[in-house]
Amino acid sequence: MSVISRRQFLKHAGNAATALAFAVGAPQITSASVLHGTTAPSNRINIGCIGTGNQGVQDMRAFLTEKDVQVVAVCDVNKASNGYKTADQFYGREPARDIVNNSYAEQIRSGIFRACDMYSDFREVLARADIDAVAIVVPDHWHAIMTIMAAQAGKDIYCEKPLSLTVEDGRNMVNAVRKSGVILQTGSHERSNGRTRFACELVRNGRIGKLKKITTVVGFWNKTAPMGAWTPMPVPEGFDYDMWLGPAPLVPYHKDRCLYNFRFILDYSDGQIANYGAHSLDIAQWGNNTELTGPIEFEDNGSEWPEDGLFDVAKVVKFRAKYANGVKLECITREDNVSCRFEGTEGSVEVGYGGFFTEPASLKTSIIGPDEIHLGSSLNHIRNFIDCIKTRQQPAAPVEVGHRSATVTHVANIAMQLKRKLRWDPESERFIGDDEANRMLSRPVRTSWQG
Ligand SMILES: NC(=O)c1ccc[n+]([C@@H]2O[C@H](COP(=O)([O-])OP(=O)(O)OC[C@H]3O[C@@H](n4cnc5c(N)ncnc54)[C@H](O)[C@@H]3O)[C@@H](O)[C@H]2O)c1
Numbered sequence: 001m002s003v004i005s006r007r008q009f010l011k012h013a014g015n016a017a018t019a020l021a022f023a024v025g026a027p028q029i030t031s032a033s034v035l036h037g038t039t040a041p042s043n044r045i046n047i048g049c050i051g052t053g054n055q056g057v058q059d060m061r062a063f064l065t066e067k068d069v070q071v072v073a074v075c076d077v078n079k080a081s082n083g084y085k086t087a088d089q090f091y092g093r094e095p096a097r098d099i100v101n102n103s104y105a106e107q108i109r110s111g112i113f114r115a116c117d118m119y120s121d122f123r124e125v126l127a128r129a130d131i132d133a134v135a136i137v138v139p140d141h142w143h144a145i146m147t148i149m150a151a152q153a154g155k156d157i158y159c160e161k162p163l164s165l166t167v168e169d170g171r172n173m174v175n176a177v178r179k180s181g182v183i184l185q186t187g188s189h190e191r192s193n194g195r196t197r198f199a200c201e202l203v204r205n206g207r208i209g210k211l212k213k214i215t216t217v218v219g220f221w222n223k224t225a226p227m228g229a230w231t232p233m234p235v236p237e238g239f240d241y242d243m244w245l246g247p248a249p250l251v252p253y254h255k256d257r258c259l260y261n262f263r264f265i266l267d268y269s270d271g272q273i274a275n276y277g278a279h280s281l282d283i284a285q286w287g288n289n290t291e292l293t294g295p296i297e298f299e300d301n302g303s304e305w306p307e308d309g310l311f312d313v314a315k316v317v318k319f320r321a322k323y324a325n326g327v328k329l330e331c332i333t334r335e336d337n338v339s340c341r342f343e344g345t346e347g348s349v350e351v352g353y354g355g356f357f358t359e360p361a362s363l364k365t366s367i368i369g370p371d372e373i374h375l376g377s378s379l380n381h382i383r384n385f386i387d388c389i390k391t392r393q394q395p396a397a398p399v400e401v402g403h404r405s406a407t408v409t410h411v412a413n414i415a416m417q418l419k420r421k422l423r424w425d426p427e428s429e430r431f432i433g434d435d436e437a438n439r440m441l442s443r444p445v446r447t448s449w450q451g
Contacts, residue, residue, distance in 0.1 A: 043068055044068050044069065044070050045068060045069050045070070045132045045133055045386055045389055045390075046069075046070050046072045046130055046131050046132050046133070047063050047069055047070065047071050047072065047073075047131070047132070047133050047134065047135060048071075048072065048073040048074070048075065048125040048126075048128065048131045048133075048134045048135070048155075049063070049071055049073070049074045049075065049096065049134070049135045049137070050075045050076075050122045050125060050134055050135060050136050050137065050138060050146060051075070051076060051135075051136065051137035051138035051139075051142075051160075052074050052075070052076045052091055052092065052093055052095070052096035052137070053076070053078070053084050053091050053092075053137070053138075053259060053260065054084045054085040054089060054091070054259075054260050055137050055160060055187075056076070056091075056096070056135070056137035056138075057091055057095075057096060057099065059135050059137050059158065059160070059187070059382065060074070060096060060099065060100070060135065061099070061103075062382040063135065063382060064099075064100065064103045064104075066382065066383065066386055068386065069386055070104075071100045071116060072115070072116060072117065072128075072130065072131060073116065073117045073118070073119060073125050073128065073131060074093050074096040074097050074100060074116060074117075074118055074119070075093060075118070075119040075120065075121070075122050075124075075125050076091075076092050076093035076096065076120065077120050077239065077240040077241075077243045077244045078091070078092035078093065078238065078239050078240075078244075078259070079092050079093060079094055079120075079237075079238030079239070080092035080093070080094040080095050080238065081236065081238070081239070081259070083255060083259045083260075084259045084260050085260045092238070093118045093119070093120060094118065096118075097116050097117075097118045100116040101113050101114055101115070101116050104116075120240055120243070121243070122134075122146055122149075123149070126149055126150055126153040126155060127153070131155060132155065132156060132389065133155055133156035133157065133158065133183075133385075133389055134146075134150050134155045134156075134157055134158070135157075135158040135159075135160075136150065136157060136158070136159040136160065137160045137187075138160075139244075139262040139263075139268045139269065140162055140164070140165045140262070140263075140268060140269045140270075140274065141165050141246065141247060141248045141262075141267065141268040141269070142246055142247070143159055143160070143162075143163060143164055143165065143169070143173070144164055144165065144166075144169035144170070144172060144173050145246065145247060146159075147159050147163075147173045147176065147177070147184070148172060148173060148176040150182070151173075151176040151177050151179070151180040151182050151184075152176065152180060154180060154182060155182060156182050156183040156184070156385075156388075156389045157177070157182060157183070157184045157185070158184075158185045158187065158382070158385050159173075159184060159185070159186060159187065159402070160186075160187035161186055161187045161188045161278035161279070161282075161397075161402065161405075161406070162269075162270070162274040162275070162277070162278035162402075162405070162406040162409060163186050163278075163399070163402035163403050163405070163406045164403060164406045164407075164410070165268070165269070165270070165410075165443060166410060166441060166442045166443050167406075167407050167410050167411065167429055167441045167442075168441050168442040169442070170402075170403035170406050170407060170410075171403065171429060173399060173403060174399050174400055174403050177399045178399075183385070183388050183389055183392065183394075183395060184395070184398065184399040184402070185381065185384065185385040185388065185395040185396065185397055185398070186397040186398070186399065186401065186402025186405075187381070187397070188278055188279060188282045188397045188401075188402060188405065189279075189381040189397075190279045190282065190283055190338070191282070191286070191376075191378065191381065191396040191397040191401075192378040192379055192380055192381035192384055192396050192397075193379075194379055195351060195356050196283055196286075196351050197375050197376065198368070199283070199287065199340075199342070199349045199350075199351035199356065200283065200286045200287040200375055201368050201372070201373060201374065201375055202349050202358070202363055202366060202368075203287040203288070203342045203344070203349055204287065204289055204373045204375065205368060205372045205373050207346075207347065207349075207363055207366055208342060208343070208344030208345075208346055208347035208348055208349055208363070209344040209345030209346030209347065210344055210345045210346075211287075211288060211327050211342055211343075211344045212326075212327065212328065212343050212344055212345065213327065213328045213329075213330070213342075213343045214284045214287070214288060214327060214328070214329045214330070214340065214341065214342055214343075215330045215331075215332065215339075215340070215341040215343070216277065216280040216281050216283070216284050216329070216330065216331045216332075216339065216340050216341075217276070217280055217331070217332055217333070217334045217336060217337065217338060217339035217340070217352060218272045218273055218275070218276035218277050218280060218317050218331060218332075218333055218334075218337065218338070219272055219275075219276045219333065219334070219335070219336075219337035219338070220272070220315075220316075220333055220334075220335065221264060221272065221311070221315060223256075223260070223261055223264060223311075224311075225256040225261065225264065225309055225310040225311045226254075226256065226309060226310055227306075227308060227309035228308050228309060230254055230256075230309070230310050231254075232252030232253060232254060233252075233253055233254050233255055234253070235253045236255075239258075241253050241258075244258055245446070246446075247445045247446055248267045248268055248445065248446060249267055249444065249445070249446055250446055251267075254310060256310055256311075257310060261311075263275050263313075264310075264311035264312075264313050265310065265311060265312060265313065266312050266313055267443070269313065270313065270409055270410055270413045271313025271314050271317070271413070272313065272314070272317060272333070273313075273314060273317045273319075273331065273409045273412060273413050273416075274406065274409040274410070274413070276337050276338050277317075277331065277405075277408070277409040277412075278405060278406060278409065279338045279352075280331075280338045280339055280340045280352060281329075281331065281340075281405055281408045281409055281412075282397075282401075282405035283340035283351065283352075284329060284340050284342075284408075285401075285404060285405050285408065286375065287340065287342050287349075288323060288325070288327055288342075290323055290325070290404075291401050291404055291405070292400060292401070292404060293324075293404065293426040293427075294323075294404055294407055294408050294411070294424065294426040295321035295322055295323050295329055295408065295411075295424060295426075296322060296323065296324050296423065296424055296425070296426065297321060297322040297421065297422070297423055297424065298319060298320075298321045298411055298412050298414075298415035298421070298422045298424060299319060299320050299321070299415055299420075299421040299422070300318070300319055300415050300416045300418075300419045300420070301318040301319050301320045301330070302316075302318045303316055303317055303318045303319065303416040304316035304318075305416075305417075314413070314416055316333045317331055317332070317333045317412075317416070318331065318332055318333065318416070319331050319412045319415055319416050321408075321412065321415075331412065336352060336353050336354035337352075337353050338352045338353045339351070339352025339353065339354055340352055347359045347360055347363060349363065376396055378395075378396040381396060381397070384396045404426075407426075407429070410441075411424055411431075414431075414437055414440045414441075415437075417440070418436065418437060418440075422434055422437050429441070
């Protein structure tokens with residue numbers, strides 16, 4: 001077993017020897033040819049699904065529908081339990097393995113399929129030479145380490161949004177992905193939603209005149225946790241809590257800390273600004289043609305924070321920002337969870353979970369001409385990832401785009417915590433003249449973790 005600090009690891013992200021130092025266990029090879037079908041095994045992409053909880057199972061089911069993909073491994077620190085987003089969700093590595101095996105069993109004459117392997121340590125998945133790509137669908141505090149190690153192991157990566165937990169982690173992820181030349185698709189699936197793309201194309205092609213203001217929406221807390229002092233609980237059997245915490249601080253277990261609820265605790269997430277903002281602020285970046293940069297000024301606009309309790313992320317997100325092109329950006333909390341409204345000198349476009357609205361209404365049937373700006377063609381985020389593994393083209397939400405959108409959420413979260421106006425340099429990815437804010441670009445982390 002190797003012990004190495006997370007900071008050391010991230011610093012030496014480009015060093016293949018570090019990846020080897022992390023690799024444990026002998027590779028377990030399962031042949032892709034066990035699955036009968038129309039796609040030749042040589043043309044099939046073998047996937048390992050890391051994190052099989054609320055979203056991990058959804059992503060995994062999407063991979064299962066692709067005929068040129070085989071899910072050969074699932075990995076989760078939870079063996080099996082309830083307690084995810086809804087009470088009836090029963091997830092973990094065992095249920096995930098059963099879903100995969102049953103799904104493939106339905107496709108073969110014998111009706112028996114047992115070839116999907118199961119792990120609790122993701123390093124064993126990365127060590128398998130037959131695995132082409134991994135889906136990383138774990139809490140945000142694990143995204144950087146897993147992505148960097150997967151890139152070093154040469155695996156293509158589907159990493160859920162928000163791409164990173166901190167700005168520093170995000171930049172390290174970009175560097176590792178670039179260095180190894182692997183494909184990374186960020187799970188910001190609005191990039192593969194035709195309606196969202198059309199909305200951004202309307203803005204980019206000047207249909208609402210000159211863009212002036214963008215208003216984005218994120219959702220409220222949809223869970224409650226014990227307020228005030230809370231009592232630690234025993235770790236349930238079959239749950240590797242130490243490996244769940246990983247790089248995060250060592251704290252006592254409570255059931256409301258882990259499954260799904262991690263998004264309400266700052267050690268593991270930036271809260272709903274990152275959770276939903278990874279969609280709505282990503283759309284803002286896309287429509288504003290600032291997806292490879294970001295705003296230059298951020299300011300709290302009345303965010304509300306809990307006074308005590310286990311959950312400590314913003315309860316109500318409210319900030320404003322300004323881009324170098326003069327466009328103003330606002331973010332508010334509202335029931336419809338994800339929305340982005342673009343206002344220009346001649347009209348407006350709003351798109352999100354609540355619908356698609358334009359002013360004037362005729363914009364909805366506007367045709368984007370062949371010589372105008374088109375923002376891609378993906379209509380299925382998972383399929384787009386698989387196609388890009390094969391063509392080696394950049395996917396709909398590549399790593400730099402995912403990093404820049406996550407950066408907007410992290411920087412805004414810092415402004416909301418410090419409650420003062422912050423000037424941001426998207427080039428150096430540092431605050432201008434604010435040491436305290438710059439120190440928040442990375443998080444205090446457990447100095448070592450052991451797998
Ligand atoms: N694209 C979307 O719209 C969307 C929707 C929901 C969630 N997400 C993202 O998916 C990620 C997971 O969210 P969720 O709602 O599924 O959370 P979840 O808690 O339901 O699932 C996460 C799973 O990861 C497992 N896990 C934790 N640490 C692990 C480790 N070291 N190794 C292996 N497994 C580990 C947990 O046991 C759990 O089963 C988050 O980044 C979230 O933002 C994306």
